[in-house]
Amino acid sequence: MNIQLLINQIEEEFEEVIPGTIKPDTSFREMDGWSSMHALILIALIDNEYDILLTGEQLKNAQTVQDLFEIIQSK
């Protein structure tokens, strides 16, 4: 897998994000309109696409899309 695929998937899930604006170093919690619901969307997305069910702790410690990518790759 590559990180661009993950970025595309996140952009597709987060309807309010303009495609092409998320970068590997984007802090996802600082994106416009971020809410606790987006944390759930990320968990469901990664579970669905990569069969990895992130723990609350893993998500809490991840800051950027790159961090999420590394968790997925380490599995």
Added chain:
Amino acid sequence: MSSKIEHISYYLPPKSLGNEELAGLFENKSSEEILDLFGVKKRSIRNPGQIGSDLAFEATQILFKENTTFDKNTIDFLIFCTEGLDYKAPTSASVLHHRLGLNENCGCIDMPMGCSGFIYGLSLANSMIYAGNATKVLFLVADIPSSVIHSSDFEMRCIFGDAGVAILVEKSEPNHIGKFIFGNDGSGAQNLIVERGSTRSPIDKEWLEKYKNEPENLSQGRMKMNGLEIARFSLQRVPRLVENTLQKNNISFEDIDLFVFHQASKFILNSLKRKCKIPSDKFYTYYEEVGNTVSCSIPIALKHAELEGKLTKGMKVMLLGYGVGYSWGGTIITW
């Protein structure tokens, strides 16, 4: 001997909380945002003092009205599922039995369950009939989550609604209710819980003072929900429950005509539909008009699916309940 769901009637309290009104109670929230995030347009809220057994009573009155030829004296067992019981003793089912004027030769029990309560109660009714110990079971379900939600808990106020349902389960040939799968994981208890207000930790003066501006001082306790953990539990557990329920009933995924899950939330239902690869036309949801009505959500959805013509005689329907406990259960019925 075998059984079937003969009739479902439900009652919603008259006060309806719409998104405009709800958004107006919070800063920086709009009715559009509520609809978009939660998919709920309105939820019913009990009148002050109205409790679960009152809603169940009203639902039963509707059931009697809708079945004019039905003789209530033939009911030989009453099951009442709620998390808002009248008293520590006696059972609320016993109180309801008297209010409803049922025959003396009728057993009564309470079942404080929640999200999976409909599945557990249906299995109990089915087992009573199957064993030859009852022929007509009045299975009542009611929940009043609004009584334990703090006025500032935005998410829960958006999601939950109050309701009562009356279900008549009776002996039938052929059988309409399949085999059940049950499961439990009490390690998740703290992730969805009503704090205080019961035996382990009753409310005290400090509590009443702390919540003096809340309706009834939140004297029945306060619901706490860890949305992230509940979502993780659902994503992890429910797909397996689908598989296990199919296996137990020796039926294939493709042979299920309709999937009716506990109506937890728009997010959880959409995620489960996607993960379990259930076609949209087979995945019935009914939460827009009522929200998550806890143990009432599956029977209310069944009623509406039938009214809309999406649930017809002979269809194989997978019913799954999951949530508070954690507790889960599933079965397959033939409508």
